[in-house]
Amino acid sequence: MKNWFFSSLFALFFLALGFSQQLKSPNENLIMSFTLLNDGTPSYSLTYKGKEVIKPSKLGLELKNDKISLLNGFAMTDSKTSTFDETWTPVWGEVAKIRNNYNELAVTLKQNETNRQLVIRFRLFNDGLGFRYEFPAQNNLVYFIIKEEHTQFAMTGDHTAFWIAGDYDTQEYDYTTSKLSEIRGLSKGAISSNASQTPFSPTGVQTALMMKTDDGIYINLHEAALINYACMHLNLDDKNMVFESWLTPNSNGDKGQMQAPCNTPWRTIMVSDDARDILASKITLNLNDPCKIEDTSWIKPxxxxxxxxxxxxxxxxxxxxxxxxxxxxxxxxxxxxxxxxxxxxxxxxxxxxxxxxxxxxxxxxxxxxxxxxxxxxxxxxxxxxxxxxxxxxxxxxxxxxxxxxxxxxxxxxxxxxxxxxxxxxxxxxxxxxxxxxxxxxxxxxxxxxxxxxxxxxxxxxxxxxxxxxxxxxxxxxxxxxxxxxxxxxxxxxxxxxxxxxxxxxxxxxxxxxxxxxxxxxxxxxxxxxxxxxxxxxxxxxxxxxxxxxxxxxxxxxxxxxxxxxxxxxxxxxxxxxxxxxxxxxxxxxxxxxxxxxxxDWDESYYLEAEPGEYITVARKAKGSNNWFIGNVNGLTSRASSIKLDFLEKGKKYEATIYADAKEAHYKTNPQAYTIQKIKVTNKSKINQVSVPGGGYAISIIEKNK
Structure with a gap:
């Protein structure tokens, strides 16, 4: 009994001091660290396979008409970890089953001066991190107005980004590929005319934001479960390479009218050294609530x-x-x-x-x-x-x-x-x-x-x-x-x-x-x-x-x-x-x-992928043994070599390949194409060239004889 008492006291002591706590993904490739800074500001960081991908980044919210915001002055009063693993069936989708597996850390913070409580909940998957703010029912925080959310995403370098300009009213912009440091200089040219548009900053961008580091790590920033809250954009401090959340205001300029108990959407960070993992990730879906429609028989692709x-x-x-x-x-x-x-x-x-x-x-x-x-x-x-x-x-x-x-x-x-x-x-x-x-x-x-x-x-x-x-x-x-x-x-x-x-x-x-x-x-x-x-x-x-x-x-x-x-x-x-x-x-x-x-599909495999350059996907039709492959290509002609080892062993198929003709080009000869039929099995390999702005499509149909 005495040992239990001193162990609990020791744990509470370290919680109060705000020592760092770690959370590992199920495969341990990702490690998230949560820390309270000296002034009681919550912060987090993220590593992938031992490499830092998110430097220490501050968390918190600024309140309107309130002298003390939810930014600092916190002490940690509780910390709970858990593990979750389920497989669920989507009504429609890229796959027939989706695994939802994560480790969770829920940190309860108390603001010393106001006695307000704030919970920050982290969920770490094998392919990324999700976290959100939660506001429990309490006497000292009932109705409140968000002036701005100050969630940071501190980058480790001047990454290559695939971005569109931050705007409160449209996403209908062409993507720009540049270094983060170049966004400010390119922002004006990235904004084209639209029926409704409100750009807000020369370094503002929209999510989902895709990036690639110089050492080949892919990072994607987005949000999940946007319910009763303003859409999050990102604004870049391009001197320090730190993104900070920037919410869409209402007609009064306020960023959110809240009533506890409530929570924000999840902020998501997908990470991998393989671009295909970003495309295949189901984090965004998994961070949403299960289906609330009891009878879904009327919902059909x-x-x-x-x-x-x-x-x-x-x-x-x-x-x-x-x-x-x-x-x-x-x-x-x-x-x-x-x-x-x-x-x-x-x-x-x-x-x-x-x-x-x-x-x-x-x-x-x-x-x-x-x-x-x-x-x-x-x-x-x-x-x-x-x-x-x-x-x-x-x-x-x-x-x-x-x-x-x-x-x-x-x-x-x-x-x-x-x-x-x-x-x-x-x-x-x-x-x-x-x-x-x-x-x-x-x-x-x-x-x-x-x-x-x-x-x-x-x-x-x-x-x-x-x-x-x-x-x-x-x-x-x-x-x-x-x-x-x-x-x-x-x-x-x-x-x-x-x-x-x-x-x-x-x-x-x-x-x-x-x-x-x-x-x-x-x-x-x-x-x-x-x-x-x-x-x-x-x-x-x-x-x-x-x-x-x-x-x-x-x-x-x-x-x-x-x-x-x-x-x-x-x-x-x-x-x-x-x-x-x-x-x-x-x-x-x-x-x-x-x-x-x-x-509608039972299986999907991303065979090749590089943002801005090419994507090749193979999908198995729902309730069938037939497959379809699609490849889209960027600005440079390239040869694609794909293995068909995803096909069922012992089965024979006929592949119909719809491809760019040799002389095809998106600008000068876009309608030049070829069609050929070949016999394939799971041991086959297909080599195909895609021209600029081109690609190919393949139907693979099972043959009984």
């Missing part, structure tokens, strides 16, 4: 076509008429308007897309511009823009539904809100019921333009709560959500798998707005896709946009083979064949891959 690309390119229009300078729903009489002749969402044209979907095995058709209000929808801060239930005179909602049903095709709804959040919530129940009444099980939501109410941002706490409200409300109606212009994903799709897609980055549409960098798709899986799948809308076969619209001289910076590969490398349970049917009919042999490729 979707491969679709739609009336979209012809409008993005300017070939067609969303609006029905050119007669009205302004629209007031319920007042404007469309029956007296002259159709403009370019409106794509008309009944007969949509039926053509339904026929194409049915003939080629697609699940659904997306229709945009079907509802009244598109004539003056953008740029006017209108609170009442759309009602989401009133079709244009040339779109027969019931007739289209019945025709699609007769063809075995589902329809995907489109709800563009014009960023008028209150208006969408005002109509949401009626709009979702309208969907169910007319056979729509999925909706693409949009938030183009500045947020209304004026002064809010796309990534503030208030707006993030709106996105979450829509997602949870959709569960009541068994509706799947594909959110565009919303906050970047942080793994919430584990908890609410009806979130089957997001845009939240520079997608294919920008290929019609002047083009994206040819290596853009070799960076997105290391950045944007860390948080969840992207509705990238691939599959463009006609790269010269002027052939669709003579007034648009944009060019798709990709080869046709690269476009095929995206269905494998850009993971999503929601995949669109985005081009016009007539362009697929010109290249029916290449189109076969899009028809064949799966969208």
């Amino acid at each position: 979707v491969k679709y076509v739609g009336v979209w690309w012809e409008m993005i390119t300017g070939k067609s229009s969303w609006s029905y008429t050119n007669d009205f300078p302004a629209i007031q729903l319920g007042v404007t009489d469309y029956s007296k308007a002259q159709p403009n002749g370019t409106h794509a969402a008309n009944t007969e044209h949509v039926k053509q897309y339904i026929d194409f979907a049915a003939d080629n095995g697609f699940d659904a058709v997306l229709v945009e511009g079907w509802n009244e209000g598109w004539e003056d929808w953008f740029g006017h801060a209108k609170d009442y823009v759309f009602d989401f239930v009133t079709p244009y005179p040339d779109f027969d909602v019931i007739g289209v539904h019945e025709y699609a049903k007769s063809k075995g095709v589902k329809m995907i709804m489109h709800h563009e809100t014009s960023a008028a959040i209150r208006n969408y919530e005002r109509h949401l129940d009626k709009a979702f019921q309208f969907m169910k009444d007319h056979g729509y099980d999925a909706v693409k939501t949009g938030y183009v333009g500045n947020i209304v109410p004026v002064g809010e941002h796309h990534y503030s706490q208030w707006t993030n709560n709106h996105y979450q409200y829509v997602l949870e409300k959709a569960v009541d109606y068994q509706i799947m959500i594909n959110g565009h212009e919303a906050v970047r994903p942080t793994g919430i799709c584990r908890t609410y798998p009806n979130l089957i897609g997001n845009e939240s980055a520079r997608g294919t549409e920008f290929q019609a707005f002047g083009g994206s960098k040819p290596n853009h798709v070799t960076i997105l899986p290391f950045t944007r896709l860390i948080g969840g799948p992207m509705d990238y809308t691939p599959g463009i076969f006609e790269m010269d946009i002027s052939k669709l619209n003579p007034n648009n001289h944009s060019h798709v910076n990709s080869t046709l083979a690269n476009q095929l590969a995206l269905y494998v490398t850009m993971y999503s349970p929601l995949q669109m064949a985005a081009d016009l049917p007539e362009n697929y009919n010109r290249f029916t042999d290449a189109f076969q891959f899009i028809k064949d490729v799966a969208i």
Whole structure:
């Protein structure tokens, strides 16, 4: 008894002094050290295989209207460690099973002057660290406003980074590759025009941020489980190479309105000396709560076509008429308007897309511009823009539904809100019921333009709560959500798998707005896709946009083979064949891959990967023994050599290889491709060349004989 007493006293003594505590990953490659500095400031550091990857970095939060913030003056009052190991089954995903294995350290801190309590919880996985702040129920901290979160990520050197500029309202920027020290000088050129944008600092960047050290260690910074909190950006102190969190403010300039008990999202640091481990990591999903939807049978991956690309390119229009300078729903009489002749969402044209979907095995058709209000929808801060239930005179909602049903095709709804959040919530129940009444099980939501109410941002706490409200409300109606212009994903799709897609980055549409960098798709899986799948809308076969619209001289910076590969490398349970049917009919042999490729998987292997340069992925189709491989290439032609040892032993397969022709090039000859069929087994090896902006796609089908 006496020994127990003195041991406990000794432990409490060291806790009070703030001596460092260590936490090791299950495989012991990563070691996190937590320390209280002399002034009671919490800090942490991280090593990987004995190398420092995060130098001692401070933790804490600055409060508004409070003389004493949650930054220092802490003493440690408790420290608990635990181990967790489970395997769970996602509703859809890259793999059939996901292992969630970590060691945890929860440190309870008490601020001496205020008697406030703060818990910092660390979870260390084999491929990275997650940590968050927790605010227990207590008398001295109930309602509080966050002025800024001061979480630091101190780098060990001037790393190479793959980044987009920090912005409260858009992620739709091309990625810049540079040293950390070069971000300030390049930031102005990294900001291109957008429908809504608010850059905040010349050294501000967005997560997920991908980096590579000079000695070949890959580091990724992001966040997980962004619930009831502002989106985190990073601001770089480029003299000391220290990133610090920078939250998105609300209309008052506040960064968070909190009520204890509550917690922040997880801050994540992925680390490996193999880039493939970053792509395969499931930390973001594992740090989210398990699925909260009891019956998920209605949530299904979707491969679709739609009336979209012809409008993005300017070939067609969303609006029905050119007669009205302004629209007031319920007042404007469309029956007296002259159709403009370019409106794509008309009944007969949509039926053509339904026929194409049915003939080629697609699940659904997306229709945009079907509802009244598109004539003056953008740029006017209108609170009442759309009602989401009133079709244009040339779109027969019931007739289209019945025709699609007769063809075995589902329809995907489109709800563009014009960023008028209150208006969408005002109509949401009626709009979702309208969907169910007319056979729509999925909706693409949009938030183009500045947020209304004026002064809010796309990534503030208030707006993030709106996105979450829509997602949870959709569960009541068994509706799947594909959110565009919303906050970047942080793994919430584990908890609410009806979130089957997001845009939240520079997608294919920008290929019609002047083009994206040819290596853009070799960076997105290391950045944007860390948080969840992207509705990238691939599959463009006609790269010269002027052939669709003579007034648009944009060019798709990709080869046709690269476009095929995206269905494998850009993971999503929601995949669109985005081009016009007539362009697929010109290249029916290449189109076969899009028809064949799966969208849900049992296994995934990242065979080759280097951010900004190349990615090669092999995936096994759900419930099948068939495999699909995709390779996307950056700016330099390269030879790829891949082993097929993941195939089942003793089985024979036929591989169909869709590849760049020798003379192909993303700029000068993008439609040059070859197709060959070969017999393969698990002992086979495939050698293939990818040209600049190119790639290859392979279907591997099991043969019974």
